[in-house]
Every structure is written in C-alpha cells, then in structure tokens.
Amino acid sequence: MAGQSNHELSLFSAEELEFIAEDEIVDIVPNLKMDPLCLVSGDFGPFTPQIVTQVPLWLAIALKRRGKCSIVPPQWMSVEKLTQVLEEERDSQEMSEHLPFHYVEISRLLFDHARDNIPDAYMVRSLIEDIRDVRFHKVETDLEGFNGFTIAVKIKNLSAMEVNIVRPFIGRALQAFYKHDSPELIPDPERVSERRPQVAQNAPRRQLRR
Amino acid sequence: MASRSVDGEQSTQAEDDYNAMLSTTDVELLKRAWRNEKAAPEILPFQSDLIARVREQIELMEETVEEKSTVGTDPLSVSLYQMDLDRTLFLLRSYLRIRILKIEKYMFHIRKTEELWNRLSKDEKFFTERCSDDLKKHLEESVLSKLPENYQSYERQSIISEEDDMIPEPRLDTFVLCRSKDYLTGIQLGDGPVDDRSKLFEMEAGVLYFICYKSIKPLVESGKIELLMMTQN
Structure with missing residues (x-):
C-alpha cells in the first residue's frame, strides 16, 4: 500500500501516484469463473473464462499474480503506437497528447506484473524509456524560459510522474519570484526549511542557473 | 483508458456508463477531497456527509467480508473484497491524517480564526482544543513563565508586538x-x-x-x- 509522504504536505510520493494509477481501468481475459464483485469502489465482473472484462489495474494485478487472468495491454502500449508517439515527441516542442496521464506508472506496473502479456515487451520498454527521456528534456528546456514575469505556468499534457518531478522546482522558483517582488514579505524560518531539495531529480535546477 | 472488446459499440456504451458511474462513487469523491486536502496549504472544510457515507460503506463491507469468510466463500473473492476495503481505508485514513497534521501545525491560528474553526469536524474541534491547551500550558510552564513579564505571551514576541506574530499560519x-x-x-x-x-x-x-x-x-x-x-x- 502507498506510503504517506508527510514531510511536505503537498507532495505526492511515488507510491501514492502508483496508488492513484492503480484505479485506471484495463481489459483482462479471466481464466476462471467468478461471480461479480460488488466493491466499495464499484461493481466488476462477472468473470467468465475467455470473455474480456474491465477492471481497475489493482484488481487485474491481483488476479494476474494468482494466475487467474491475462491482462490486455492498453492500445497505446504497442510498438506501433509508441513509435508514432516517439516521432511526434521528437518532431515538436509540444508534448504529445496520445499518452495517458499515468503512462509511466501504468507501464511500470504492467512490466512488473504482466510482462508475459505484453507483445515485444523489450521493444515496448525501451520505447517508453526513450519517450520519457525526450519528454523530460523538453520540460527542462521549457523551464529555461522562466523569468520574473512568470506568475502562473501552464502545463499541457504533462504526465503525473513528470509533474511530480518538476513540481518542487517550479513551486519554489515561482515562490522566489513572488517573494522578491513583494518586499513586504519578511522571511520566516519556515521558508528556509522549505528550501531543502525534495526530489532526487535536480537537473532542471542546474539548467536554469546557466 | 483504451479498451479493445469483443463488441465495439456495446463496449463503448458500457464504458460510458461505467465512467459516469465511476465519477459519482463516494470513493471517487473521497479521492478528490483527499487530493485537494493534500494540495491546499490551509485546512479545507471537512467533508462530513461524504465521510459519513464512506464510513457506512466501509462498515457494511467489513460485515460482508466477515460473513463471506465464515460461510466459506471462495477465498480468492474474499481476498479481493479485502483489498478493495484496504484501499478505501487507506484513502480515508490518509485524508483524516493530513487534516490532523495541518491542525497540529496551525492549531492556534485555526482556533482563533472563526472561518477555519468552522471547517473542522466535531472530533477535530475537540482535538484542537485539547492539543492547543496542552501546548500552551507546556510553553508557559517550561519557558514563558520564567521570562520577564513583557515576554510572557505565547502569541506575541513581546507586548509591544502589534499582532500575534508567534502563531504559525499557513x-x-x-x-x-x-x-x-x-x-x-x-x-x-x-x-x-x-x-x-x-x-x-x-x-x-x-x-x-x-x-x-x-x-x-x-x-x-x-x-x-x-x-x-x-x-x-
């Protein structure tokens, strides 16, 4: 189960993001017969061998671990689709809109638990990694455009994990601009404590200082 | 999420219905409240109706799971019910816990600000009162009472301070x-x-x-x- 990230209230831990992503719906092909499940989070099933049904990812993984189903990978997780997305990402400074918000977490969970259900798993994995790299590089270059007039930042098609990585940086940067712009704000000890780096990724910070 | 199904049209219909249903479940609402509470710097209004409903559903589900495991239902489905229950419990606990963290951090501020005070649940109010009384007593007994008279307030640095500058605010x-x-x-x-x-x-x-x-x-x-x-x- 996801861990609490209580140091910095407004940050989501990677586990919490995974927890949220586990509610995404996937198709599974069960190989057992089971009555419908009437859960707090919704009704799922009935489960009949070889008949496709839709369940949240956590349920799919639970069944898969017990060998009770195979998971149908989502459409965007095919070599063909991902190659397209990668090209798109490389061609334009805009973020592609063809990936789900939780693509990092979903693909990671599927690789960990249902690798044998993903055709060309090796290719798919390396494509997703390439896409991540390209996208992150774009975020970094976008951040160089920051200046004192930035008062709000618009983020289009950024995924959950990417948002989480840049959040501490953007938040602090905007806050610094805001603070230097408002001389009436006196520094207090709390502000100092917030300055400690939260996320291992501090690449964007270096980018900006140049 | 993309889905490939046996019967295209029917599945889109089912998916739409499904999504509509998802967006209205209490768990979904709780998740939204949880995210908002986690993200906001100040304490938000307590979602009393929602929490009451979720609690009720959790209790019902706990009974169901209990019943199923004694009747000897398929252990697999029992464990799935249990997992679902655990996920909901996690959300609820995390929601309540974030609020408590905020209360602990800003108890004096919340207590003296009516708008914020009214956002708390009955239990949270009780907790805040006890907690802030204890902290105040502790501050006074351990340090403040030993300071010169002008510096004995837990709210202000000294009596010449114009506002309550020793109370942390979000x-x-x-x-x-x-x-x-x-x-x-x-x-x-x-x-x-x-x-x-x-x-x-x-x-x-x-x-x-x-x-x-x-x-x-x-x-x-x-x-x-x-x-x-x-x-x-």
Whole structure:
C-alpha cells in the first residue's frame, strides 16, 4: 500500500501516484469463473473464462499474480503506437497528447506484473524509456524560459510522474519570484526549511542557473 | 483508458456508463477531497456527509467480508473484497491524517480564526482544543513563565508586538498545481491595484496550471477548480 509522504504536505510520493494509477481501468481475459464483485469502489465482473472484462489495474494485478487472468495491454502500449508517439515527441516542442496521464506508472506496473502479456515487451520498454527521456528534456528546456514575469505556468499534457518531478522546482522558483517582488514579505524560518531539495531529480535546477 | 472488446459499440456504451458511474462513487469523491486536502496549504472544510457515507460503506463491507469468510466463500473473492476495503481505508485514513497534521501545525491560528474553526469536524474541534491547551500550558510552564513579564505571551514576541506574530499560519501565497473543469476567465493574479502584475488570467479546461493558491482560493472552495492531479479525466 502507498506510503504517506508527510514531510511536505503537498507532495505526492511515488507510491501514492502508483496508488492513484492503480484505479485506471484495463481489459483482462479471466481464466476462471467468478461471480461479480460488488466493491466499495464499484461493481466488476462477472468473470467468465475467455470473455474480456474491465477492471481497475489493482484488481487485474491481483488476479494476474494468482494466475487467474491475462491482462490486455492498453492500445497505446504497442510498438506501433509508441513509435508514432516517439516521432511526434521528437518532431515538436509540444508534448504529445496520445499518452495517458499515468503512462509511466501504468507501464511500470504492467512490466512488473504482466510482462508475459505484453507483445515485444523489450521493444515496448525501451520505447517508453526513450519517450520519457525526450519528454523530460523538453520540460527542462521549457523551464529555461522562466523569468520574473512568470506568475502562473501552464502545463499541457504533462504526465503525473513528470509533474511530480518538476513540481518542487517550479513551486519554489515561482515562490522566489513572488517573494522578491513583494518586499513586504519578511522571511520566516519556515521558508528556509522549505528550501531543502525534495526530489532526487535536480537537473532542471542546474539548467536554469546557466 | 483504451479498451479493445469483443463488441465495439456495446463496449463503448458500457464504458460510458461505467465512467459516469465511476465519477459519482463516494470513493471517487473521497479521492478528490483527499487530493485537494493534500494540495491546499490551509485546512479545507471537512467533508462530513461524504465521510459519513464512506464510513457506512466501509462498515457494511467489513460485515460482508466477515460473513463471506465464515460461510466459506471462495477465498480468492474474499481476498479481493479485502483489498478493495484496504484501499478505501487507506484513502480515508490518509485524508483524516493530513487534516490532523495541518491542525497540529496551525492549531492556534485555526482556533482563533472563526472561518477555519468552522471547517473542522466535531472530533477535530475537540482535538484542537485539547492539543492547543496542552501546548500552551507546556510553553508557559517550561519557558514563558520564567521570562520577564513583557515576554510572557505565547502569541506575541513581546507586548509591544502589534499582532500575534508567534502563531504559525499557513502560507497562502504558496504555489499549487491545479486544473479546472470548465473554461474560467477573469481570475485576478496578485493583489493590489491593477497593474502588470495583477493581470486577469484565464484558464483553459483540463489544462494543468501552477498558480498562486491565494488567487484561486475561492474557486477551490466552490469546487470549480481541483487541486493537484486528477486521474484520467
């Protein structure tokens, strides 16, 4: 189960993001017969061998671990689709809109638990990694455009994990601009404590200082 | 999420129904409340009705699981029910815990600000009272009573302070990540007279923005803007 990230209230831990992503719906092909499940989070099933049904990812993984189903990978997780997305990402400074918000977490969970259900798993994995790299590089270059007039930042098609990585940086940067712009704000000890780096990724910070 | 199913049309229909249902379940609402609470610098109104309903559902489900395991239902489905229950319990606990963290941090401020005080549940009020009384007593007994008379208040640095400068307050000028369901316009950024700084700002639907919490506070309270991240639409 996801861990609490209580140091910095407004940050989501990677586990919490995974927890949220586990509610995404996937198709599974069960190989057992089971009555419908009437859960707090919704009704799922009935489960009949070889008949496709839709369940949240956590349920799919639970069944898969017990060998009770195979998971149908989502459409965007095919070599063909991902190659397209990668090209798109490389061609334009805009973020592609063809990936789900939780693509990092979903693909990671599927690789960990249902690798044998993903055709060309090796290719798919390396494509997703390439896409991540390209996208992150774009975020970094976008951040160089920051200046004192930035008062709000618009983020289009950024995924959950990417948002989480840049959040501490953007938040602090905007806050610094805001603070230097408002001389009436006196520094207090709390502000100092917030300055400690939260996320291992501090690449964007270096980018900006140049 | 993309789905491939045996019968195309039927499955889209089912999916639509399914999505509509998902967006209204109490668990989904609880998840939204949880994300907002986690993201907002100050304490938000306690979702008393929602929490009462979720608690009820959890109790019911606990009974069901109990019953199923004694009757000897398929252990697999029992464990799935249990997992679902655990997930909901996690959300509920995490929600309550974030609120308690905020209360512990800002108890004096919450206690003296009526607007914030009214946002607490009955139990939280009780907790805040006990907690702040104890802390006050502790501060007074261990340090303040030994200081010169002018410096004995737990609220102020000294009696010449003009305001309660020793009470931690949440920082509302912090930046949060948010997303609006509809197109919004005329949001005022920054305060003071309308100059370059306080341009009116517009928000496109569904796009993520980093923005100063203070300027969108009323919109968060009215539910027009959701903080932080949403799962897929």
